[in-house]
Amino acid sequence: MLVVVAAVACLGLAWWQWSRFESSSGSGQNLGYALQWPAFGVMFIYAYRRFVVLESDPDEVAKLSPRTQGATEIPADLLPPRPGTAARVTADDDSPPEIRDLAEYNRYLSELASSEPGPAQQENP
Structure with missing residues (x-):
């Protein structure tokens, strides 16, 4: 429910910024915001969907494990030696x-x- 409210609020803010852009005092900044707000709404929906998948599918969680990503230690010779x-x-x-x-x-x-x-x-x- 909260995700739907957030997405609708983002669309409402996009509409408001678009109307500000079309007014006589509007600027390019209003146009930029009008294009950004729908992206924020899509982000809310994507994040919610991703959290639901991660909660219900242990295979997806295992894919995110550092062991499956091939994470390794930093090589000892990567940094310069400490001064004596x-x-x-x-x-x-x-x-x-x-x-x-x-x-x-x-x-x-x-x-x-x-x-x-x-x-x-x-x-x-």
């Missing part, structure tokens, strides 16, 4: 000072992380 520790920045590097400082700070943090024992490795007093 920051490379040591030299004084003759052409990078801006902010980039050199950030790389040096990241190198310092990676040295700290590798030299300090973690919470599980610390001795209890």
